[in-house]
Each structure stands twice: as C-alpha cells, then as structure tokens.
Amino acid sequence: MNATESAVTQQVWQWLHEVGDPEIxxxxxxxxxxxxxxxxxxxxxxxxxxxxxxxxxxxxxVIAAAIGEALQKxxxxxxxxxxxxxxxxxxxxxxxxxxxxxxxYGIAPxxxxxxxxxxIDISAxxxxxxxxxxxxxxxxxxxxxxxxxxxxxxxxKSLHVCNDCHEPFDYFKCH
Amino acid sequence: MADQKFEYLLRLADTAMVLSxxxxxxxxxxPALEEDMALTNVALDLIGQARFWYTYAGExxxxxxxxxxxAYLRDAHDFRNLLLVEQPNGTYADTLARQFYFDVxxxxxxxxxxxxxxxxxAGIAGKSxxxxxxxxxxxxxxxxxxxxxxxxxxxxxxxxxxxLWMYTGEMFKADAVEQAMAEQGIGxxxxxxxxxxxxxxxxxxxxxxxxLPPVDAWxxxxxxxxxxxxxxxxLLAEMQFLQRAYPGASW
Numbered sequence: 001m002n003a004t005e006s007a008v009t010q011q012v013w014q015w016l017h018e019v020g021d022p023e024i025x026x027x028x029x030x031x032x033x034x035x036x037x038x039x040x041x042x043x044x045x046x047x048x049x050x051x052x053x054x055x056x057x058x059x060x061x062v063i064a065a066a067i068g069e070a071l072q073k074x075x076x077x078x079x080x081x082x083x084x085x086x087x088x089x090x091x092x093x094x095x096x097x098x099x100x101x102x103x104x105y106g107i108a109p110x111x112x113x114x115x116x117x118x119x120i121d122i123s124a125x126x127x128x129x130x131x132x133x134x135x136x137x138x139x140x141x142x143x144x145x146x147x148x149x150x151x152x153x154x155x156x157k158s159l160h161v162c163n164d165c166h167e168p169f170d171y172f173k174c175h
Numbered sequence: 176m177a178d179q180k181f182e183y184l185l186r187l188a189d190t191a192m193v194l195s196x197x198x199x200x201x202x203x204x205x206p207a208l209e210e211d212m213a214l215t216n217v218a219l220d221l222i223g224q225a226r227f228w229y230t231y232a233g234e235x236x237x238x239x240x241x242x243x244x245x246a247y248l249r250d251a252h253d254f255r256n257l258l259l260v261e262q263p264n265g266t267y268a269d270t271l272a273r274q275f276y277f278d279v280x281x282x283x284x285x286x287x288x289x290x291x292x293x294x295x296x297a298g299i300a301g302k303s304x305x306x307x308x309x310x311x312x313x314x315x316x317x318x319x320x321x322x323x324x325x326x327x328x329x330x331x332x333x334x335x336x337x338x339l340w341m342y343t344g345e346m347f348k349a350d351a352v353e354q355a356m357a358e359q360g361i362g363x364x365x366x367x368x369x370x371x372x373x374x375x376x377x378x379x380x381x382x383x384x385x386x387l388p389p390v391d392a393w394x395x396x397x398x399x400x401x402x403x404x405x406x407x408x409x410l411l412a413e414m415q416f417l418q419r420a421y422p423g424a425s426w
Binding site: 052054055056058085086087088089148150151173175 | 209212213216218219221222223224227294297298299303305306309313
C-alpha cells in the first residue's frame with residue numbers, strides 16, 4: 001500500500017464512522033465491528049468488506065445500502081461492498097467508544113470477552129450459564145439485575161430487569 | 176462429485192429452511208411474549224443460515240439457481256430436509272421436543288463442519304454454531320423446566336418426546352452422499368455424532384425427570400432422499416404460494 005492509498009482508505013474509514021446502525025442509531029457500523037476492511041482495488045475501485053452480526057440479521061441489507069450512500073455522498077463513484085463470514089463477527093470487535101455510547105443510550109453493553117464463551121463441551125452449557133457475569137443496569141448502575149427473556153427486540157439483544165430501580169432494559173449479548 | 180456436494184448442501188439448507196418456516200408459524204401466537212420472540216429469533220437465525228447454504232449450493236450446481244429459486248421453486252420430493260423438522264408444531268411441548276432433539280444434533284454437526292476441508296462450509300458452520308449454542312442452551316433449559324414442572328407439563332413433554340423419537344434416527348444414518356463427504360473430509364461421519372447426542376439428551380432428561388425412549392427403537396427415514404411425511408407439502412404450499420402465483424415477484 002502506498003501513502004496515497006493509505007490516506008484514501010483512512011478517509012473512507014472516517015466516513016464510515018458516520019454511518020449509524022439502523023437499529024441502534026447511536027452506534028456506528030465501525031464501532032459495531034461490522035466493517036472489516038477497506039481497500040483500494042488495482043483499478044481504483046473502493047472495496048468495503050462487511051460481516052453480518054447474526055446470520056439472519058435483517059439490518060445487513062440496510063447497512064450495505066447506507067455504506068453505499070455515504071460513499072456516493074462523498075464522491076466515491078466506484079465502490080464494491082463485499083460480505084465476509086469468517087472469522088465470525090464477535091462483540092469483542094465492538095469499540096470501547098461504542099460500548100460507552102450503547103450504555104448512554106440505555107442498552108447494557110456486552111460483558112466479558114466472547115472468546116471465553118466458546119463452547120467446547122456441550123454438557124457444560126448449563127454449568128457455564130451459572131458462571132455468567134452480572135449485567136449492570138444502564139439506568140441506575142446496579143448489578144442486582146435479572147434476565148426476563150433470552151431474546152429481545154433484535155437478534156443481538158436479550159431482555160433484563162433491574163431488581164433495584166425496577167426498570168426493564170436491553171442487554172447487548174456477548175457473542 | 177459436485178453433484179454430491181450439491182446434494183449435501185441442499186440437506187443443510189432445506190433442514191434449516193423448513194424448521195425456520197415451522198417456527199415462524201408461531202409468530203404472534205406464542206404462549207407468552209418471551210416465547211414468541213424466542214421462536215421467531217431462532218427462526219431468523221435459521222433462515223440466515225439457510226441462505227448461506229442455498230447460495231453456496233446454487234454456485235456448486237452451476238445452473239444459475241440462486242437461494243430464492245432453490246427455496247421457492249422446488250416441489251416436496253426435491254426437498255432434502257430431515258423428517259423431524261417438517262413435523263407440525265402441535266402443542267408447545269411438541270414444538271420444544273422437536274427443537275431440542277434438533278438443536279443438540281445441529282450443534283454437534285456444526286462443530287464438525289467448522290473443521291471441514293471445504294473452507295466455505297467451515298466458515299458458514301463456524302458462524303452458525305455461535306447462534307446454535309444459544310439455541311441448544313435454551314431448548315435444554317425448557318425441557319428441564321417442563322419435564323420437572325407440573326404433572327401436566329411433565330406428561331405432555333414426555334409424550335411429545337416419545338412421539339418424535341422415531342424421527343431422530345435419520346440424523347445419524349449416513350447414505351452414499353454423506354459417506355462420500357466424510358471420505359473427502361468435508362463432513363463428519365454421522366454415526367459418530369450419536370454418542371455425544373445421546374449423552375447430552377440423557378443428561379437433560381435425567382435432570383428433567385423424563386424417560387429416554389428405547390435406544391433401539393425402529394426409526395423413520397427418507398427425508399434426506401426426498402421421501403417425506405404428508406406434512407411437508409402443506410408447509411411448502413404456504414411458503415411458496417407467492418412465488419408460484421406471481422413468479423418473480425420481489426419487494
């Protein structure tokens with residue numbers, strides 16, 4: 001990569017920082033770890049590689065369209081958006097800034113690192129659950145919370161309730 | 176050889192697709208809001224996985240069929256899904272029994288496929304297993320809650336698990352396609368999944384105070400070869416209606 005190309009891709013990363021997730025607009029697709037790579041192809045085409053969060057996430061089409069729009073708006077005429085499945089998306093790729101924004105928005109950010117959650121032994125599933133970390137209520141900061149539903153408004157979240165302030169909240173699952 | 180891989184991928188795709196369709200039938204009718212959301216979210220994961228498998232299958236076949244053509248424009252005898260997943264939703268116990276048997280097997284299968292010599296298959300499996308780990312955890316939990324619940328929930332859960340037992344044999348019985356895939360290091364030896372499957376199922380049943388049906392029971396087979404129960408045609412009639420009535424319709 002030469003210096004000019006590097007400057008161009010850095011600029012593209014900057015623009016993508018402005019593209020919000022369609023379901024959680026406060027966090028950008030870069031903060032979420034969805035954008036995996038930005039390169040310039042030999043013929044000057046800009047290639048943005050994205051990865052889906054969950055296999056069936058319906059937001060992916062909208063995300064690809066929003067990225068395309070951002071590029072067009074900034075005068076990038078020739079671009080291509082590619083999807084990459086492996087390595088599989090993980091919440092470990094979420095930026096610290098992104099986690100902070102989630103919390104401020106009222107969604108508890110993922111706790112812990114997903115790599116530690118890799119399941120090797122299927123019979124250990126229930127034992128593992130008992131060892132799961134407490135989730136902090138994004139509203140009052142209490143760790144005295146409980147899960148009310150394993151699934152929430154989107155694939156990536158579960159529903160919880162704070163036992164202290166009694167408010168329900170979304171938790172962005174560690175994945 | 177490409178034909179066999181196409182067949183193999185179709186089985187993975189159709190199984191995920193058909194179960195996803197079944198679970199979607201619960202949308203808006205779940206016994207509780209949380210259950211409604213859970214089943215539809217699992218359905219969403221499965222349809223996403225099915226799309227990856229169909230797309231790859233279409234490329235391997237090389238006849239220009241994409242995910243939509245494969246899902247919407249084939250008849251029941253061309254479907255290669257497991258018999259288990261096409262069984263009707265029945266009571267909530269029936270739905271959960273079907274899900275539990277499938278999730279445990281699905282997890283074990285994907286764990287093997289994640290090490291496939293075919294990188295594309297390994298990638299799809301590696302992505303999917305993270306979602307399926309969550310599915311199997313939830314369905315295992317619910318079997319315990321209902322099995323070790325009230326007298327009625329115990330009775331219904333046991334009945335459902337007994338009724339669907341005969342559809343589980345197919346998951347471990349390889350035919351020529353699966354044997355060829357195993358020989359090439361693309362897929363696992365299906366029979367090898369049976370011991371860990373039985374182990375997990377037995378452990379959950381024990382915690383749930385449920386009885387394991389006879390391990391040497393007679394088993395149904397045929398789904399993977401296109402010989403289905405009468406239920407699949409109705410499912411496809413609903414799923415494929417729009418594309419059959421208005422070919423090429425799109426959003």
